[in-house]
Amino acid sequence: MKKSYIISLDQGTTSSRALLVNQEGAIEGMVQREFKQIFPKSGWVEHNPMEILESQMNVLSNLIKEKGISPEDVKAIGITNQRETTVVWDKNTGEPVYNAIVWQDKRTADICETMKKNGLTEHVRKTTGLVIDSYFSGTKVKWILDNVKGAKEKAENGDLLMGTIDTWLVWNMTGRQKHVTDYTNASRTLIYNIVNLKWDDKLLQALGIPKSMLPDVKPSAHHFGDYELDGVHIPIAGIAGDQQAALFGQACFKEGTAKNTYGTGCFMLMNTGEKPQFSKNGLLTTIGYGLNGKVNYALEGSIFIAGAAVQWLRDGLELIKDAKETEALADSVEGENPVYVVPAFAGLGAPYWDMYARGAVFGLTRDTGKAHLAKATLESLAYQTKDILKAMEDDSGTPLKNLKVDGGACANNHLMQFQADILDTEVHRPEVIESTAMGAAFLAGIQVGLWKQEDVDQNRPMNRIFKPTFDRVKRKRLYGKWQQAVERTKGWEAQ
Numbered sequence: 001m002k003k004s005y006i007i008s009l010d011q012g013t014t015s016s017r018a019l020l021v022n023q024e025g026a027i028e029g030m031v032q033r034e035f036k037q038i039f040p041k042s043g044w045v046e047h048n049p050m051e052i053l054e055s056q057m058n059v060l061s062n063l064i065k066e067k068g069i070s071p072e073d074v075k076a077i078g079i080t081n082q083r084e085t086t087v088v089w090d091k092n093t094g095e096p097v098y099n100a101i102v103w104q105d106k107r108t109a110d111i112c113e114t115m116k117k118n119g120l121t122e123h124v125r126k127t128t129g130l131v132i133d134s135y136f137s138g139t140k141v142k143w144i145l146d147n148v149k150g151a152k153e154k155a156e157n158g159d160l161l162m163g164t165i166d167t168w169l170v171w172n173m174t175g176r177q178k179h180v181t182d183y184t185n186a187s188r189t190l191i192y193n194i195v196n197l198k199w200d201d202k203l204l205q206a207l208g209i210p211k212s213m214l215p216d217v218k219p220s221a222h223h224f225g226d227y228e229l230d231g232v233h234i235p236i237a238g239i240a241g242d243q244q245a246a247l248f249g250q251a252c253f254k255e256g257t258a259k260n261t262y263g264t265g266c267f268m269l270m271n272t273g274e275k276p277q278f279s280k281n282g283l284l285t286t287i288g289y290g291l292n293g294k295v296n297y298a299l300e301g302s303i304f305i306a307g308a309a310v311q312w313l314r315d316g317l318e319l320i321k322d323a324k325e326t327e328a329l330a331d332s333v334e335g336e337n338p339v340y341v342v343p344a345f346a347g348l349g350a351p352y353w354d355m356y357a358r359g360a361v362f363g364l365t366r367d368t369g370k371a372h373l374a375k376a377t378l379e380s381l382a383y384q385t386k387d388i389l390k391a392m393e394d395d396s397g398t399p400l401k402n403l404k405v406d407g408g409a410c411a412n413n414h415l416m417q418f419q420a421d422i423l424d425t426e427v428h429r430p431e432v433i434e435s436t437a438m439g440a441a442f443l444a445g446i447q448v449g450l451w452k453q454e455d456v457d458q459n460r461p462m463n464r465i466f467k468p469t470f471d472r473v474k475r476k477r478l479y480g481k482w483q484q485a486v487e488r489t490k491g492w493e494a495q
Ligand SMILES: Nc1ncnc2c1ncn2[C@@H]1O[C@H](COP(=O)(O)OP(=O)(O)O)[C@@H](O)[C@H]1O
Pocket: 012, 013, 014, 015, 262, 263, 264, 265, 306, 307, 308, 309, 310, 311, 323, 324, 325, 326, 327, 407, 408, 409, 410, 411, 412
């Protein structure tokens, strides 16, 4: 019997991936390619949009070649992407006017300060669900319009388009026909009203962004356009920002269910149902997915640096050759670790929202070695997650039953055990940790009728459940030190 496939394109912060998912929902193949991170100045992070596009198209065609798939057997394409990262391009030439400004980039801190001074904090919170921070797309667009010669005039003439990475990919993949995004990506721009599902005029005006630059916003399962491959039109039928895609891929459909994805950053999302819930504790309100004419909201805790701190051990300090080595190194430390790493390399995200915090290492003594640093780096992912979980439990009023995990760094057993210990909550790791790509595949498959939403929760075998072992006193002591360490990194850049 002929097989049907969905191809999931996962355009992440450090690599582009293409995954082949069969009709049983199993991954049959994956091709991945890393691309260049550009750091022009301290605190600035850029990607070349052309390299993003080429790497994504390259892994797609290599996957098809490698697996010997005929385009007719691909029923749909799902796209998931690093969120907030912003591209502005000329719709006549297709050329970006500037590099993509990445979500981690801090250059727009002063634009954010002006927005705060102009009294927009509460308006932003109530309409977009976000906080004013350089993390989100809106201030990045303003920076490009203000700093690239001729950009403002072109934008006012209607010649420029803006988009998050999904929008950039779809515009190119549909032969420059479709300028679209989905609710989840729009909800990360700082200019989209998540309650009435419209672009927000007041914020567009405050940032000087003409409406003609903006994409149409659609549900996450939707026919966004067609990608033509060897004469076959393949529908692009699912789009979601990567963290929302992981929420969907982990089948967090019930109110109160949550997942945490350990990638470059770490993002915990909890489904809060069909009404937006606003946080008292520095969490974001965001759109989880739009499906079947309804919108589901989520509370989100965003941690900017997680796996990226492990990359820093590898590429910056050259202490390890491979991220995996951190597990054995951390295991080799006997007893409690006196060293704390606060990886505030890109400021601190939730629940602190300090654009001026910078990273620091505490507790060094003469016998500190690389094993302590590796362990402290892994532990920093778990401590940051605890900061978020505390805020989430306080906002939702219910303790989390268990934490569903995924993403590259959740393969690390030392980290997962420490996570369960420091949270005092079970950590559930599924067999397939590619929840992000699976979420996009499911959205696309649901749209073309290959699956139903209930199918997402089928065939999700558990790989391992990590149970907490620390007593209350130990947990409190270790976490207390972490809180002290975080305090000391705050406001560093502004001093
Ligand atoms: N075994 C491991 N232990 C610790 N960190 C890991 C491990 N494997 C991968 N990582 C980290 O996880 C990240 C890769 O995860 P991935 O989900 O592919 O990220 P992204 O989608 O953000 O590019 C990298 O930052 C890497 O340092």
